[in-house]
Amino acid sequence: MTDPTERHYDREFVRTFFTTPTAVEGEDDSAKMLRSAAGLRGIKAPDVWVPDNEDATAPSMRAEGARNIVDVVSDHGADFPGEIHPRVVWHRERPSTRRRGFEQMRTIADPEGGAVEHIDGFVIPEVGDIDDWKKADEAITIVEHEHGLDEGSLSMSVIVESGEAELAMGDLREEVGKPSNNLERMFLLVDGEVDYTKDMRAMTPTGELPPWPELRHNTSRGASAAGLVAVDGPYDDIRDVEGYRQRMRDNRAKGMTGIWSLTPEQVEVANTAPLPPETGSWLLDVGGREVELDADGGRQVYDGDDLSLSETGDGYVLRAGGDERELSEEELREELLDRTSYVPSMNDIVDSMEEFEAAKEAGKGAIAMTQSATLEIDGVTVDLSKDRMWDEATYQAAQTPITLFQDVYEHRPDQHDELAEKYGSDVVERATNVGD
Amino acid sequence: MTDPTERHYDREFVRTFFTTPTAVEGEDDSAKMLRSAAGLRGIKAPDVWVPDNEDATAPSMRAEGARNIVDVVSDHGADFPGEIHPRVVWHRERPSTRRRGFEQMRTIADPEGGAVEHIDGFVIPEVGDIDDWKKADEAITIVEHEHGLDEGSLSMSVIVESGEAELAMGDLREEVGKPSNNLERMFLLVDGEVDYTKDMRAMTPTGELPPWPELRHNTSRGASAAGLVAVDGPYDDIRDVEGYRQRMRDNRAKGMTGIWSLTPEQVEVANTAPLPPETGSWLLDVGGREVELDADGGRQVYDGDDLSLSETGDGYVLRAGGDERELSEEELREELLDRTSYVPSMNDIVDSMEEFEAAKEAGKGAIAMTQSATLEIDGVTVDLSKDRMWDEATYQAAQTPITLFQDVYEHRPDQHDELAEKYGSDVVERATNVGD
Amino acid sequence: MTDPTERHYDREFVRTFFTTPTAVEGEDDSAKMLRSAAGLRGIKAPDVWVPDNEDATAPSMRAEGARNIVDVVSDHGADFPGEIHPRVVWHRERPSTRRRGFEQMRTIADPEGGAVEHIDGFVIPEVGDIDDWKKADEAITIVEHEHGLDEGSLSMSVIVESGEAELAMGDLREEVGKPSNNLERMFLLVDGEVDYTKDMRAMTPTGELPPWPELRHNTSRGASAAGLVAVDGPYDDIRDVEGYRQRMRDNRAKGMTGIWSLTPEQVEVANTAPLPPETGSWLLDVGGREVELDADGGRQVYDGDDLSLSETGDGYVLRAGGDERELSEEELREELLDRTSYVPSMNDIVDSMEEFEAAKEAGKGAIAMTQSATLEIDGVTVDLSKDRMWDEATYQAAQTPITLFQDVYEHRPDQHDELAEKYGSDVVERATNVGD
Structure with missing residues (x-):
């Protein structure tokens, strides 16, 4: 039987969804950008590359764009x-656009071209x-049959x-696997916030996009329920790397690991962001x-002005937010914990x-993990020790970034050197072996 | 074929939903408030006026209220x-209330009364x-047939x-257009947070209403998917104009343009809020x-205390949040951008x-729009220039406030003078003509 | 007819959902923790006690755990x-787990054991x-029949x-009451954020759980639509009482009154938190x-540093957020209101x-409630008087905490003494009688 949450594709995770115009007017070679993108390797190369024969390409250039895809991808x-x-192009309300999308897929998937x-x-x-x-789905099925795929x-x-489409994600799970469709072919659910904003007729004073937290939740949930991968839409302000990182952190807390990338620089940032850091931090x-x-x-060391600490003869004074408290060493430690x-x-x-795996092997169901540090605030140092209980559920949840890493390691050998450089070969090797 | 996202009514946008008690006890004329509301014109008159024969009117006065509606509206x-x-009255769990609602509609829609x-x-x-x-819907259909409408x-x-009802908004799109109902008559989806809060059994310490962001998202999405208009519920603190404006800003970022108004003063604020400002600001x-x-x-000019700027011989010092940074002119400009x-x-x-329309005419798909300003912080001035790329999608999204304006202009000639006074006749004329 | 929003169980509210391991290895009596929990009384005893034969109990101990439940509960x-x-154990993707869950229920519900x-x-x-x-549901039906229940x-x-499962909550209302199931037996919808986070493949930098506001909204809504009770998942940091309280405040604003408790101390905090305070505060x-x-x-009295107030000859100066404003007495009062x-x-x-009940009796639909106080900021005192209009809807919404209190009072006689001590017997008596 088909279980819709079973994934029907190779990649379990997709970090990056990188779009490239398929045909640019006024260049000697209209496929120049496609050719350049096709040459990306390593951390600058996306998990999913999207030759974009829709919005990124002028309508008048899309027929040529489809042929360019065939040329560049076959090479x-x-x-x-x-x-x-x-x-390809498509529109829920325009049959003529859907027909053009069908023709574009037909062209691109023609085995004669050697790209498919x-x-x-x-x-x-x-x-x-x-x-x-x-x-x-049916258009793709027909293309497959026509071309013997x-x-x-x-x-x-x-x-x-x-x-x-947001509502449709709630129906997907029960539609996948019906004999009258081939929706098992579904792979990514990608949010497109620019057009979504227009469709919802939303407005902000500065014209920047609303954050749409509910859409992103529903996309992530839809992906989870149907065994797919959720990807967030483009982050327009390509200068704002910190904002892009913040958006991805927010997305990951929603279970949405992937994001659109508009430049190879954004690809690099987005390929790296979901992987655990090479050093821990407090x-x-x-x-x-x-x-x-x-x-x-x-x-x-904390060297900001919003918290200050000093020693008195028999304790400490901690100042924060206009508040001043006298604390014993024990109370200070609790407060800092x-x-x-x-x-x-x-x-x-x-x-x-x-x-944890060793403890489980030895028959223990839960163990305490300890993390220690010496904090310094205004020159005063305090030793802290943080315990966290790990049980099977903690272990399983902690595994997500490792599963992601393993998925990357398996499918992206071109990134092995960069991963080894980032983490050291020893950590990389242990990370590829840990987990069930 | 019926497309549920095609709107089946005149107004594309509704800014204001203004309720008036239909019959007030102890007045010489129980319809006094209705008569007064019926006289509103211009920016104080709502897009949708709701003679309220439910919560705003005492149960014992509702029979009289229905007759008052007929009197006042026919006049x-x-x-x-x-x-x-x-x-009118209605309740999902009380057939007797539904019967009364049916009778109220019957009374109000009777052509003899001259109101319908x-x-x-x-x-x-x-x-x-x-x-x-x-x-x-069926009750309305029967009333229509009985009265030859x-x-x-x-x-x-x-x-x-x-x-x-929140869940039902997810089903609406596929129910509209079925031959066994007339749900194509649907117009507004209005949130009612007071009773929703009661139904959800939610509590806050001070008794103020929870913000219900998910409800508002789902209402806006339901409206978008079924071609309807989303309206937020009443804002009780009628003294708090800034809070009301903030709520509407938040709503517009969710695609919910309309809001309930309890007074003509709230109507004025809410009629104005979704229109672009007459002057730009930084x-x-x-x-x-x-x-x-x-x-x-x-x-x-920034004249607050939370950011300060000074010139040194060869650069600048910017202080913010306890942080102090030395910056070159170029770095300062980047930071301020x-x-x-x-x-x-x-x-x-x-x-x-x-x-953008001119550029498109000339065959260009994207152009940079520039916005310049001279910032002054602590007497130090810096010239800034902000570029934003506009492509077809930006253009389409930017159009929402203009489409709203055009909808207002077309349907509310009584507001033409106030709009001309606000923006100047030239801007009004250009705004009515721009866009596709 | 069956109305799915009609509650089919005794408790209208559940404050606390307290889990206990059913069998602990290496103890003389593996049921020691169960026995101890069974002895809880009063404010430390939960509304719902959950002998936990799933995650809290090692897999190898669960057969013994089921027998322990029978022993302890029969006694x-x-x-x-x-x-x-x-x-009991269950898993949507593992039939063998479901079979074990069925057997556990069979064991626990066997009338021979005297626990059922x-x-x-x-x-x-x-x-x-x-x-x-x-x-x-069917597994439970079979167990009921087998055991003559x-x-x-x-x-x-x-x-x-x-x-x-999150999506399923949207379908529940229309499935309850179908003749082919017994889903009218549904009682609690409990969020399990640890496994949900894993299932959604979400990640946070520190490994702490994401807040999942949309899940909690959807659970609360699902409960409201199907006449059930919504309960939030475990709050792991059992030292962080203020954080636990904040989470419950946030949950109540979503209509989710109940929460998981991991210790009798958490039970006490969570049994108390949703009840109104014994004294009002500003x-x-x-x-x-x-x-x-x-x-x-x-x-x-406000004695922080972020707002300051002083008298001048003919008015006041209020400083807040780097801003300084001169205000007349009237303006100051407005600002403070x-x-x-x-x-x-x-x-x-x-x-x-x-x-309000007395006013309604006397034929009034709305009355103003006044709350007065003398504020002191920097030694300057100002008398304030806050009015709030109460109508039927306000009254109904305000009733939720009282209905909760009455539900507790009716079903938890063991807490009567503690409630009387907290509020005074007079207030308790009036609170049990007020409302419709």
């Missing part, structure tokens, strides 16, 4: 390290409710950019914000998992 | 500038799941004030808050759209 | 003041979509810890935060309800 597809999923063996699937934008998704061999990913809660402490010779948290490194996570 | 309905949608030709539809409160919506000529709006991000700068003789954003005026939006 | 169940709902007459129902973890819920006499509660909005004022001899809110005590709520 370079075999060597490209990520998956290749061209985006390197094409993993198609990206369908502007889908509507689930019956519209089935039309796209196995039914279901081409995956289908959609851009969710309408209220209807956070201190100061006035509601989490401040990362500076590691300095074994001490974790409450205010600190630890961001584990890849090595820390692997250590903890190995330790 | 003044022809001249009222907005639409008229009386609210000015009545645009009915507002049904306390609906439950979609089958309950169908009962209300065209089937579907009276619209139906609902108050979403239960978990069931925002500066200071400690996570966006502060509007004071325009003073061509400069944009990151911290500022611009709120465009109506004129700015029209300018940009016209410019 | 002590009659005297236990809360309901008893053992958790004290067992109120079963908790089913790891459910999937609605068809999986029906399998669990009335069909539907055992309730069923589920742990929502997958995207599928909140002052200072820089976006709500600060509780210190009641001191009839005055409400905007900045303050009042948290009513149990006595206040009962007073207001009684007053």
Whole structure:
């Protein structure tokens, strides 16, 4: 029997979804950008590359764009390290657009062109409710049959950019596996916030996009329930690397690991962001914000102005937010334990998992993991020791970043050197072996 | 074929939903408030006026209230500038209440009374799941037939004030258009947070209403998917104009343009809020808050204490949040570009759209729009220039406030003078012509 | 006819859901923890006690755990003041786990053991979509028949810890009452954020759980729409009492009154938190935060640094957030009215309800309730008087904490003494009588 939460594709995780115009007017070679993207390798190469024959390409250039995809992918597809999923045109409300999308897929998937063996699937934008998704699925089925490809061999990913499509994600699980469709080919659910904002008729004073937290939750949930991968839409301000990172942190807390990338620089940032850091760090809660402490010779130093600490003869005075409290050493330690948290490194996570696996082997169901540090605030140092109980559930949850790492390691050999450089070969090897 | 996202009514947007008690005890004329509301014109007159024969009117007065609606609307309905949608009683769990609602609609829609030709539809409160919506739809169908009105000529709006009704909004799209109902008559989805809070059994320490962001998202999405208009519930603290504005800003970022108004003063604020401002303004991000700068003789001045700037011989020192950084002129400009954003005026939006339309005509798919300003912080001035790329998608998204403006302009001639006074006749004329 | 929003069980509210391992290895008596929990009384005893034969108990001990439940519950169940709902194993993707869950229920519900007459129902973890819920329901039906119990006499509660289960809550209302299932037995919808986080593949830098606001909203809504009770998952940091309280405040604003408790200390905090406080208090909005004022001899004193007030000859100077404003007495009062809110005590709520009931009796539909206080800031005192209009809707919404109190009072006689001590017998008596 088909279980819809069982994944029907190779990659369990997709970090990056990188779009490239398929044909640019006024260049000697209209496929120049495609050719350049096809040459990306390593940390700058995306997990999913999307030759974009829709919004990134002028309508008048799309016929040429489809041919460019065939040319470039037949030449370079075999060597490209990520998956290749061209985006074609589609629209839930316009049959003529759907017909053009069908023709584009037909062209791209024609075995004569030599590209289809390197094409993993198609990206369908502007889908509507689930019956519209089935039309796209059927178009792909017909293309597969016409070209002698196995039914279901081409995956289908959609851009969710309408209220209807958001609702459809709630129906997907029960539609996948019905005998009258091939929706088992579904792969990515990608949010498209620009058009979604337009479709929802939302407005902000500065014209920047609303954050749409509920859409992202529903996309992530839809992916989880149907065994798919959730990807967030483009982050327009390509100068704002910190904002891009913050968005991805927020997405990961929603279970959405992937994000659109507009440039190879964004690809690099987004390929790296979901992997655990190479060194652990301590956070201190100061006035509601989490401040990362500076590691300095074994001490974790806070040098801001919003918290201050001094020793008295028999205790401490802690000042925070206009408040001043006298604390004994024990009370100070409690207070600082409450205010600190630890961001584990890849090595820390692997250590903890190995330790828990050994304990489980020895018949223990739960063990305490300890993290120690010397905090320094205004020159005063305090030794802290944080315990956390690990049981089977903690272990399973902690495993997500490791599973992601293993998925990357398995499918992206072109990134092995960069991973080894980042973490050290020893950590990389242990990380590939830990877990069930 | 019927497309559920195609709108089946005149107004594309509704800014204001204004309720009036239909019969007040102890007055010489129990319809006094109705008569007074019927006389509203211009910016104080709502887009949708709701003679409220439910919660705003005492149960014992509702029979008289229905007759008052007939009297007042037959006299003044022809001249009222907005639409008229009386609210009758209804309850998903009480057949006797539903029967009374049916009788009220019968009375109000009786052509003998002379009101129905000015009545645009009915507002049904306390609906439950979609089958309950169908009962209300059927009651209206019967009233239409009894009175010789065209089937579907009276619209139906609902108050979403239960978990069931929230869920029903997810089913609406596939129910509209079925031959066994007339749900194409649907017009507004209005949140009713007071009763919703009771139905959800939610509590806050001070008794104030929870913010219910998910409900508002789901209402906005339901409206988007079924081609309807989303309206937020009452804002009780009528003294708190800034809070009301903030709520509407938050709603618009969710795609919910309309809001309930309890007084003509709230109507004025809510009619104005979703329209672009008459002058643009600059925002500066200071400690996570966006502060509007004071325009003073061509400069944009920050005079708060949370950010300070001084010149040194060869650069600048910027202090923010306890942090002090030395920056070159270039670095300072980058930092300030990151911290500022611009709120465009109506004129700015029209300018940009016209410019993009001209570029598109000339075959260009994307152009850079520039916004310049001289910032002043602690007497130090810095010239900034912000670029934003506009492509077809940006253009389409920017269009929402203009489409709203055009919808207002078309349907509310009584507001033309006030709009011309606000923006100037030239801007108004260009705004009515721009866009596709 | 069956109305799914009609509750089919005794308790309208559940504050606490307390889990206990059923069998601990290496103890003389593996049921020691069960026996200890069975002895809880009063404010430390939960509304729902969950002998946990799933995650809290090692897999190898679960057969013994089921027998322990029978032993302990047959001995002590009659005297236990809360309901008893053992958790058995279950998994949407593993038939063998489901079979074991079935056998565990069979064992526990066998009348020979003498426990089942004290067992109120079963908790089913790891459910999937609605068809999986029906399998669990059917397993319980078979157990009921085998043991000669009335069909539907055992309730069923589920742990929502997958995207599928979250979606299923949207289908529940229309499935309950179908002749082919006994889902009317449904009682609690409990979020399980640890496994949900794993299922959604979400990650946070420190490994702490994401807040999942949308899941909690959907659970609360699902409970509201199907007449069930919503319960939040475990709060792991058992030292962090303030964090636990904050989480419950946040949950109550979503309509989710219950929460998991891991220790009798957490039970006590969670049994108390949703009840109105014994004394009212004033909140002052200072820089976006709500600060509780210190009641001191009839005055409400603010002694922080973020707001300061001084008298001039003919008015006042108020400093806040780097801003300094000169205000007349009237303006100051307006400003402080905007900045303050009042948290009513149990006595206040009962007073207001009684007053409104009397007014309604006298034919009035709305009355103003006044709350007065003397504020003191920097030694300057200002008298404030806050009015709030109460109509039927306000009255109904205010009733939720009183209905909760009455539910507790009716079902938990073991807490009567503690409630009388907290509020005074007079307030308790009036609170049990007020309301319809």
